[in-house]
Amino acid sequence: MSASDHLIPVVVSNVVEVNPIIKRFEFKHVNGDELPAFSGGAHIVVEMLDDGTKRKNPYSLMSSPFERDQYAISVRRDDTGRGGSKFMHEQVRPGMEMKISAPVNLFSLDLRAKKHLMIAGGIGITPFIAQMAQADKLGVPFELHYAARSVSQAAYMDSLADRFGDHVSCYCDDQGEGVDFETLLSSQPLGTHVYVCGPKGMIERVVETATHLGWPAAHVHFEHFLAPPVGEPFEVHLVKAGIDITVGAEQSLLEAVEASGTPINCMCRGGACGQCETAVVACDGEIMHNDHWLDEEQRASKQLIMPCVSRFRGKRLELDL
């Protein structure tokens, strides 16, 4: 059983070009029903039927958790990726019917926080748009620090500044602006929780700075928005199913297992939730662990793999599926 077994049929109600690399997609239930309630930071998995290939990518919900007549996501086009964002940008049009999963939240606000400090880099802004609507309604103090490469790529920067005023600070690399994490994190009231979503380097800097300043680990939250990486095709033997499958260059191992009809659990499809953890029966080669779930020891043991994002290079890989 997995979240994506219970898909919700939706119709694309709107597609908006936010800037040259980002489009916003809005979905309504095909029957006009209310969509499930959710909490800020939640994502949905969008199923894409791309010329015979079934792709499923997670995207953060950016619409207000208090509006249930439609959902909105934003997709950054990645021409070097597996094709999911390209499909969304090129193929998806208003009126098209698609399927999405119910919302899943692996990046929720800690509701005990006295203040929410949000730090976004680039397309990492999307979960915070929903979280700010939630914090605003609950009446809890919050602050957003949003950094983007350039003014032209800073999606929603102006509208967020208009909507939330002093709660929002913006920084554009091409204007020579940047967030001073040391100053920001050392000037917060007790009981503040910090949330960061953006490029890997930004997450690491925020976590390091917070740790260095003595922030409790439980007050530091981050979400890697990880898409399954592309790579060389590889063969895998599924022991229980008794079959060999080929994982294509632009396909994830999880997608290849699903395409073979073999049952497998999964949820986030981004290496974070742990649901698809699979035992390795035999491994003659190297597992490219791309997940955020397994620890160093587990990786080195070559006994576990996260098929949603990890890949293999070598002679033979056998999985307990």
Next chain:
Amino acid sequence: MTIQFKDESFRGDFSYANSPSNIPRFPFPFPEDEYMYSTNIEPHHAARAGSPFENAFDVDEHYVAEMKDRALVLAEDPGRCQALPHMETAGWDFVELVMVSKARDYPDLFKLTMDGDRWHWINKPLQIDDTFTFGDSSTLPCHPMEYIGRQVQGDHAILDQRDGNLWLDAGIITAQADWSLDFDVGMNFFEWHAPVPLAHELGVFQRALKFLLTLPQGQPSRRLNWTLTVNPRLDTSPENYPKWGPDRMTVTPENIGEKVHLRVELQTFWRLPRSNAILFPIRTYLMAMNEVVTQPKWARRIHRVMRDLRPELVEYKGLSRYHPILVEWLSQFDDGAPTSPGIFPD
């Protein structure tokens, strides 16, 4: 189906009993002739018409009496209902889930009319007719969790999810099998399960936590748990141990069939949408051994399970004092014939 609600007690004269038609729908907890811990979780799908698994929140003939017993417990000990300050959103999630489910599953008993955030709720069995603003606790007579918790059978714990763990941060607990919300409130998953023997070594809690942390919205799960209770007493709390502990010394071979009750918890797990918390209903069903043995399959099986129960579990479940008498008494109903798989009676 119209349910005839019984006027009965879970204390004092213990007039609680199951009607003959209610016995076969009991959630008998043993799918096999032997029992050991397992993470026996399955999807909480609608299953088997007439069974306690048919609806999201089962309502049966004991509903009104159980809610009266809850009110008595809360009047004596308000600490049985506690919510840490960050759990109010979860309380509203709980209100929505119960009202929407009951109005859908029992339209002759419950009615919910929603006009935006303005909700009108009618609970006919409890004669409640209230209008309130969803999300605004000042429009209810009490905390949303307490408001709805007084209208739904079973105890309800609400688990906050953070830091890769679950935290028991709210609950309305008046019918518990010897655990204390007042003691456990604020604990994490491993802390509140610490007293359970054997299961830690088996890795049961690690697996269960991993499962629960990724519990998807709209896909609830369930499991059954069990113990034995002397007399049909719902409130077997540590706080009231002096009231029920000594009951165990009253069991004799003559009265064991009416005194000793199989106590089954139908535990369900629900991801709550706005709070991202997990609602954990613990619905207790009680059935006297005399009633259990009216079903030949159950009679044979419960004898085998009790006879072969591991000593650690006999001790942990508090059965030591009367366990040998019970096994002896049950043996008269076991002719050694094979039993069919599954929990439902033949």
